[in-house]
Amino acid sequence: MKHRVVILGAGFGGLELATVLSEALAADVDVTLIDKSDAFVFGYSKLDVMFGRTTLDAVRLAYRDISKSGVRFLQETVTEIDPEARRVTTDGGVHEADSLVVALGADYDLDATPGLVEGGNEFYSVAGAAQLGEVLRTFSKGRAIVGVCGAPFKCPPAPSECALLLHDYLSARGVRDDCEISFVIPFGTPVPPSPDTSRALVSAFAEREIEFVAGRRVSSLDPARRVAVLDDGNEMPYDLFLGVPKHRAPDVVVASGMTEDGYVPVSPETLQTRFPGVHAIGDVATLGVPKAGVFAEGAARVVAASLIAGIRGGEQPASYDGRGSCYIEFGAGRVGRVDVDFLSGPKPTGTYHEPSAALVAEKRQFGSSRRSRWFNR
Ligand SMILES: Cc1cc2nc3c(=O)[nH]c(=O)nc-3n(C[C@H](O)[C@H](O)[C@H](O)COP(=O)(O)OP(=O)(O)OC[C@H]3O[C@@H](n4cnc5c(N)ncnc54)[C@H](O)[C@@H]3O)c2cc1C
Numbered sequence: 001m002k003h004r005v006v007i008l009g010a011g012f013g014g015l016e017l018a019t020v021l022s023e024a025l026a027a028d029v030d031v032t033l034i035d036k037s038d039a040f041v042f043g044y045s046k047l048d049v050m051f052g053r054t055t056l057d058a059v060r061l062a063y064r065d066i067s068k069s070g071v072r073f074l075q076e077t078v079t080e081i082d083p084e085a086r087r088v089t090t091d092g093g094v095h096e097a098d099s100l101v102v103a104l105g106a107d108y109d110l111d112a113t114p115g116l117v118e119g120g121n122e123f124y125s126v127a128g129a130a131q132l133g134e135v136l137r138t139f140s141k142g143r144a145i146v147g148v149c150g151a152p153f154k155c156p157p158a159p160s161e162c163a164l165l166l167h168d169y170l171s172a173r174g175v176r177d178d179c180e181i182s183f184v185i186p187f188g189t190p191v192p193p194s195p196d197t198s199r200a201l202v203s204a205f206a207e208r209e210i211e212f213v214a215g216r217r218v219s220s221l222d223p224a225r226r227v228a229v230l231d232d233g234n235e236m237p238y239d240l241f242l243g244v245p246k247h248r249a250p251d252v253v254v255a256s257g258m259t260e261d262g263y264v265p266v267s268p269e270t271l272q273t274r275f276p277g278v279h280a281i282g283d284v285a286t287l288g289v290p291k292a293g294v295f296a297e298g299a300a301r302v303v304a305a306s307l308i309a310g311i312r313g314g315e316q317p318a319s320y321d322g323r324g325s326c327y328i329e330f331g332a333g334r335v336g337r338v339d340v341d342f343l344s345g346p347k348p349t350g351t352y353h354e355p356s357a358a359l360v361a362e363k364r365q366f367g368s369s370r371r372s373r374w375f376n377r
Helices: 012-028 043-050 126-137 158-172 195-207 251-255 293-312 357-375
Strands: 003-008 029-035 071-075 078-082 087-090 093-096 099-102 142-148 179-185 210-214 218-222 227-230 235-237 240-244 278-280 323-331 334-341 349-353
Touching (some): 003 012, 003 093, 012 029, 012 099, 012 293, 043 158, 043 323, 078 251, 126 240, 142 158, 142 218, 158 195, 158 240, 158 323, 195 210, 195 323, 218 240, 293 323, 323 357, 334 357
Parallel strands (some): 003 099, 029 071, 099 278, 142 240, 179 210
Antiparallel strands (some): 078 087, 218 227, 227 235
16 A cells, blocks of 8 residues: 555645655655645735735635646645544545644634734735735825734744835825834844844835834734734834734644644654654744745655655655745845754854845746646646
8 A cells, every 4th residue: 555645734835745755756655635725825925915016816826736646635624633543634534644744834813912803904814915905005194003913923024024015005106105104023133043134124114214113012902092002011003003913823733732832843853743653844833943934845845855765765864954045025126035044053043135136036936936846837
């Protein structure tokens, strides 16, 4: 019988893992890739949709287009995970695995920030970003706050990008002078591992008169008074709130008993959980790296290499290196990059590459290469 790999979640991590396994083992593996959605959307596309740079239809990559030897995609919702038995229950049936990989990402806990649902908006889900795009069209006066409601959160540079792109959006509509933009983030700097990147972002905020409030988290909103309450008790009035909601592991993962302190602990070298034959990759895992697609992808490659070595025989792969590059939109069509290394030294480090035309092209290539690799498009 072929080795049965069940991958839960077809995001950055799950898609890359299924692709590498298919390329290396097509005839010798039976991969089941499960996701509740019908399409994948790149995280950064949410900003593009929100600011009217593209449409939702244009950025949705339908899972029905996945055509990989040895891989079967199922659109089902995972309702129960038994990591000891490596058995998964979904709304479509029960799936038994020889190797189980949990790649279910991070969910949003909107209720953790009182007032957010009634009086604010979030731009971290596809639906939230699309809806905020509608709200933005009618915003032409007053104070907008881009506010982070909890850490860790996905793609640490994304809220900075949101503030800068909001400046562009309001300028293009000719209403920037009637609006204020404030940006609240719980870190001391926008991208803590890279002082150079942080300096460049802070000076971009200053040039655009974006108020930068560092080291503070938005703990609640009072919709009646239209104030955001920070974790030190200070209040900031707002007319429009663009929030990064508090994150948490999906409920089904928490209920499985795999989590500690909110996420799934794994070996940083192998991504192995404490359950034999069960790995966790990407945002759902606690690994000491940021929650970003590039890190989920890197982890997927290590797990793939380990499974391939196990099935074919051979050396186990080198440890996961915790390195990745993130592109950063500075506005006005400018794109920079930060290369971060989280695991090799005593402290994370980051190298800044200032915006250039080459990086605009590189970011485009980043998306198109994954699109063709994962979806043959
Ligand atoms: C605004 C924004 C901008 C970003 N920009 C970047 C960027 O430029 N570069 C970058 O590297 N990262 C970026 N990210 C972060 C990136 O999107 C995530 O970190 C990445 O998608 C994590 O990959 P993952 O595989 O762990 O989880 P995900 O990609 O989130 O995939 C998890 C999958 O699990 C599925 N799922 C969840 N629960 C269930 C269930 N019960 N049953 C079935 N399926 C389920 C979900 O539908 C989802 O498809 C950005 C994120 C945001 C919000």
